[in-house]
Amino acid sequence: MSALFAPTVPRLAALPPSRRALEIPTSPDRPVLTARVARLRGAGSMVRGRISRLSVRDVRFPTSLGGHGSDAMHTDPDYSAAYVVIETDAEDGIKGCGITFTLGKGTEVVVCAVNALAHHVLNKDLKDIVGDFRGFYRQLTSDGQLRWIGPEKGVVHLATAAVLNAVWDLWAKQEGKDPRMLVSCIDFRYITDVLTEEDALEILQKGQVAKKEREKQMLAQGYPAYTTSCAWLGYSDDTLKQLCAQALKDGWTRFKVKVGADLQDDVRRCQIIRDMIGPEKTLMMDANQRWDVPEAVEWMSKLAKFKPLWIEEPTSPDDILGHAAISKALVPLGIGIATGEQCHNRVIFKQLLQAKALQFLQIDSCRLGSVNENLSVLLMAKKFEIPVCPHAGGVGLCELVQHLIIFDYISVSASLKNRMCEYVDHLHEHFKYPVMIQRASYMPPKDPGYSTEMKEESVKKHQYPDGEVWKKLLAAQEN
Ligand SMILES: C[C@H](O)[C@@H](O)[C@@H](O)[C@H](O)C(=O)O
Numbered sequence: 001m002s003a004l005f006a007p008t009v010p011r012l013a014a015l016p017p018s019r020r021a022l023e024i025p026t027s028p029d030r031p032v033l034t035a036r037v038a039r040l041r042g043a044g045s046m047v048r049g050r051i052s053r054l055s056v057r058d059v060r061f062p063t064s065l066g067g068h069g070s071d072a073m074h075t076d077p078d079y080s081a082a083y084v085v086i087e088t089d090a091e092d093g094i095k096g097c098g099i100t101f102t103l104g105k106g107t108e109v110v111v112c113a114v115n116a117l118a119h120h121v122l123n124k125d126l127k128d129i130v131g132d133f134r135g136f137y138r139q140l141t142s143d144g145q146l147r148w149i150g151p152e153k154g155v156v157h158l159a160t161a162a163v164l165n166a167v168w169d170l171w172a173k174q175e176g177k178d179p180r181m182l183v184s185c186i187d188f189r190y191i192t193d194v195l196t197e198e199d200a201l202e203i204l205q206k207g208q209v210a211k212k213e214r215e216k217q218m219l220a221q222g223y224p225a226y227t228t229s230c231a232w233l234g235y236s237d238d239t240l241k242q243l244c245a246q247a248l249k250d251g252w253t254r255f256k257v258k259v260g261a262d263l264q265d266d267v268r269r270c271q272i273i274r275d276m277i278g279p280e281k282t283l284m285m286d287a288n289q290r291w292d293v294p295e296a297v298e299w300m301s302k303l304a305k306f307k308p309l310w311i312e313e314p315t316s317p318d319d320i321l322g323h324a325a326i327s328k329a330l331v332p333l334g335i336g337i338a339t340g341e342q343c344h345n346r347v348i349f350k351q352l353l354q355a356k357a358l359q360f361l362q363i364d365s366c367r368l369g370s371v372n373e374n375l376s377v378l379l380m381a382k383k384f385e386i387p388v389c390p391h392a393g394g395v396g397l398c399e400l401v402q403h404l405i406i407f408d409y410i411s412v413s414a415s416l417k418n419r420m421c422e423y424v425d426h427l428h429e430h431f432k433y434p435v436m437i438q439r440a441s442y443m444p445p446k447d448p449g450y451s452t453e454m455k456e457e458s459v460k461k462h463q464y465p466d467g468e469v470w471k472k473l474l475a476a477q478e479n
C-alpha cells in the first residue's frame with residue numbers, strides 16, 4: 001500500500017486509466033501480477049528500458065540562515081541533496097529520481113562519488129539490475145577501486161544510496177514487489193550470523209498475516225509521527241515557545257528537543273517545553289554525538305527529571321560498546337538510547353543490536369545503501385524485537401522513509417508499540433509528491449514511485465552555485 005512496496009497502488013497509479021480495470025488487488029495468496037494481466041501485457045514486460053542517462057546535481061537550501069536544522073554539532077546546516085535522475089530508452093517518459101541528504105559543502109564531494117559510480121548503472125537493462133538486485137548492490141558496494149574509500153560507509157555509501165534510490169524509484173514506478181522479490185534484493189554478506197535469507201523470508205511470510213487489516217488501518221489513520229521542528233538548538237526561547245504552541249494546536253503529541261551544547265541551556269529549554277506540553281506527552285532528546293561516554297551519562301542524569309523517552313546519538317556513532325554502556329546506565333532511569341542516522345551500514349546496526357546498545361533503532365533512507373540495505377536492518381530489528389523509529393527531516397528524508405516505515409508496520413513488525421517516525425516541517429514544497437501529515441501521522445503515499453522526485457523549478461533555483469537563490473546569496477556575501 002505504501003507506493004513503493006504495495007503491489008497494487010504503484011501499478012495502478014502508473015498505468016494509463018484504460019488498463020487500470022485489469023488490475024486485481026494482490027493478497028498474500030495471490031501472485032503479484034495476476035496471470036490474466038501478465039498474459040495481456042506479456043510476462044515480465046513491466047520492467048523495461050536500458051539506463052541511457054544519469055545526471056547528478058548539487059541542490060542546496062540555505063536553511064542555516066534561519067537556524068533550521070541546527071544541533072550541538074551541526075551549527076550551520078544548509079539542508080542539501082545530491083539529486084540523481086536516471087532515464088531509460090523505453091520512451092515511456094518514466095524516470096527514476098534518487099537523493100541522498102547532505103549539508104552544504106559536503107554535497108559537491110558526494111556528487112563526484114555519484115559520477116564515479118555512474119558507469120555501473122549506465123547502459124544496463126533495468127530488468128537485469130532488478131533481476132539480480134543483490135548482485136547489483138554488491139557490484140556497486142564492492143567496486144574494486146572505490147571500496148577503498150568506504151567500504152560501505154561515508155561518501156561512497158551516500159552516493160550508492162542516491163543511485164540506488166533512483167533505481168528503486170524507477171522500478172517502483174513500473175511494478176510492485178512481493179516478499180521473495182524483496183529478499184532477493186538484500187545482500188546478506190556480513191549479517192548471516194544474525195539473519196539468514198531463510199529467516200528473512202520467514203519474517204516476511206509471517207508479516208502477511210492480517211496484512212490487509214494493517215493496510216486499512218494505515219489508510220485510515222496513518223503512521224504516528226513526532227516533530228523535531230520546534231526545538232532546533234539555534235532557535236531562541238521565544239521561537240521555541242511559539243512553534244511549540246502551534247504544534248500543540250496542530251495536534252502533535254510527541255516532541256524532540258536538541259541538547260548537548262550547554263547544560264544550563266538544556267535545562268532551561270527542556271523546562272520550557274515540558275511545561276508547555278505537560279507531563280503526559282512524549283519528549284525525546286538529541287545530542288548529535290556531542291559527548292564522551294561518562295559525560296553522556298552524567299549530563300542525562302541531570303535531564304532525567306524532564307522524562308525523556310530517549311536520548312539520541314549521545315556519543316560517536318561508531319562507539320557500539322559506548323552506546324551499550326550508556327544504555328546500561330540510563331535505562332534504569334527510564335531513558336532509552338536511540339541511534340542510527342549516522343550508522344554506516346547494516347554491520348554497525350547488527351552490532352548495536354547484538355550489544356544491546358539501543359532501545360530505538362533509527363534507520364535512514366539516504367545513509368544506508370537504499371531500500372536494499374534498509375530492508376536487512378528492518379528485518380534484524382524485528383528479530384531482536386527492537387522498535388524502528390526512522391530518522392527523517394533533512395531534504396526529502398520524510399518523503400522516502402515513510403515508505404520504509406509503513407512497509408515495516410504492514411509487513412514486518414506488525415506493531416506500533418514504541419514506534420513513531422520523525423517529521424520535520426521543511427522543504428516539502430520542493431517535491432512533486434510531498435508527504436501528507438494528518439493528525440500528527442504520515443498518511444500513506446499513493447503516487448507511483450519512491451516520492452523522490454523534486455520539482456524541476458526548485459532544483460534549478462537551488463542548484464549550487466548557479467541557481468538563482470545561490471547567485472543572490474553569494475553576491476550578497478561578496479559585498
Ligand atoms: C543537522 C540535522 O538537522 C540533524 O540535526 C538532524 O538530522 C537530527 O539529528 C534529527 O534527528 O533530526
Ligand SMILES: [Mg+2]
Binds near residue numbers: 286288312341
Ligand atoms: Mg538526530
